[in-house]
Amino acid sequence: MPFSVSWHTLLEELEDLPDGATLVTPLSRDRFRLHDIQEQRVVIDFLDRDIDTTRPLQRDQFETLYRRVTDNDGAFELDRLPPDADPYPAVLSLHPRFEVDEQQGMIVETEGPTATQVLDDDSSPADASERTEPELDVYADALLLVDALERHDLDTFEDLETDALVNLYTLCSDVQRNADSLRKEIADVLLTRLHHDRPVSGPFGSVQRTSRRNKSLKDDQAVIETLEAAGVDREQITSVDRSKVDDALEVTELSESDVYEIDESEYVRKADVDEESKETRLQGLKDQLAASDDDEAAELRDEIEALEARIEELTSFRTGTTFHTRSNAE
Known part of the structure; x- marks a missing residue:
C-alpha cells in the first residue's frame, strides 16, 4: 500500500x-x-x-x-x-x-x-477535592515528619529537647525505610519499561537501566589448580580465612585483639516505634484541619495538599497502559 x-x-x-x-x-x-x-x-x-x-x-x-x-x-x-x-x-x-x-x-x-x-480521560490527575489519601506507609510518615519539622526551630539541633530529637530521628528512619521499600517496587516496574540504558526523563529527573556484575570464586581447589597450571604459585593466592580464624579463637586462649585490629564507634539505633501515638497524631492533624475555618488553617490545608501532590508525584509513575482501543476501520 x-x-x-x-x-x-x-x-x-x-x-x-x-x-x-x-x-x-x-x-x-x-x-x-x-x-x-x-x-x-x-x-x-x-x-x-x-x-x-x-x-x-x-x-x-x-x-x-x-x-x-x-x-x-x-x-x-x-x-x-x-x-x-x-x-x-x-x-x-x-x-x-x-x-x-x-x-x-x-x-x-x-x-x-x-x-x-x-x-484515557480518567488517567489525568483528579481535582484536589476528589483526591484520596494513598494507602502508603511512607505517605503517613512523611506528613508526620513535615508536621514535626514545622513545630520545631531546626536552626540548632542542640537546643531541642531530647524527646523532640527522638521523634525526628524515628520519623526520618521510618520515612527512609518505607521510601526505600517503595523505591524498589517502582524500580521493578520500571525495569520492564526501560530499554538498553536509554535514559527516560520525568518532571523531577531521569532514570536509566544499568547492569551490575557480581562474581564469586569457584571451588577453592579448582581455583588453585587452575592458577597453578597457569604458573601462579599457590602461596601467592592463599590468604587468612576470617571464618577459620574465628573457629580457631574458640579453641585457644587468644583474644580477638590478638589477631584483629578493632575500631569501636557508637551510633544511634531506633529501638522501638509507637505506631499508636503516630496514628493518633496523624488523625489529630486531619481532624484539626477539618474543624477549623480560620485563614491559618486554610493556609495549612493548602500546604498539606501541595505536599500530598508532591509526594504523589514522587511516589507514583503514571503510565499509558490504559488506552483507547480502535477497530480496524481502514
Whole structure:
C-alpha cells in the first residue's frame, strides 16, 4: 500500500481526536497534545516542558518510520529510533493498523484492533477535592515528619529537647525505610519499561537501566589448580580465612585483639516505634484541619495538599497502559 494512503488515513484519525486529547511517548513518557494538523506535518505541544514546548513532526519522517516497520516483518524496535523521535510512534499509533507494544519495546503493524498512545480521560490527575489519601506507609510518615519539622526551630539541633530529637530521628528512619521499600517496587516496574540504558526523563529527573556484575570464586581447589597450571604459585593466592580464624579463637586462649585490629564507634539505633501515638497524631492533624475555618488553617490545608501532590508525584509513575482501543476501520 502506498504511504500516501496511510498518511491521509492517519490525518483523518488525528482530525477525529477530541479536543484536548493527550498522547504519551512510549519511551520518555512525555505527554503532548496536537497543536495543528497540516498536509506535510503535524505540530504538537509538550505538556511537561518549560522550553521547546512546540515541535513539528514532518511527513517524511513518518514515512521513514512507516518503511522501517513494513520492511521488517511488521515490527520495529523503539530503541533504534533516533534521539527525540519518540513522538512519531505515539502519533502513528493513531493509525488503525499500527500500535506500540511497550512490553516488547516495539511499534508493530497489525490487522486486528489496535491500541493508541492516547491517555484515557480518567488517567489525568483528579481535582484536589476528589483526591484520596494513598494507602502508603511512607505517605503517613512523611506528613508526620513535615508536621514535626514545622513545630520545631531546626536552626540548632542542640537546643531541642531530647524527646523532640527522638521523634525526628524515628520519623526520618521510618520515612527512609518505607521510601526505600517503595523505591524498589517502582524500580521493578520500571525495569520492564526501560530499554538498553536509554535514559527516560520525568518532571523531577531521569532514570536509566544499568547492569551490575557480581562474581564469586569457584571451588577453592579448582581455583588453585587452575592458577597453578597457569604458573601462579599457590602461596601467592592463599590468604587468612576470617571464618577459620574465628573457629580457631574458640579453641585457644587468644583474644580477638590478638589477631584483629578493632575500631569501636557508637551510633544511634531506633529501638522501638509507637505506631499508636503516630496514628493518633496523624488523625489529630486531619481532624484539626477539618474543624477549623480560620485563614491559618486554610493556609495549612493548602500546604498539606501541595505536599500530598508532591509526594504523589514522587511516589507514583503514571503510565499509558490504559488506552483507547480502535477497530480496524481502514
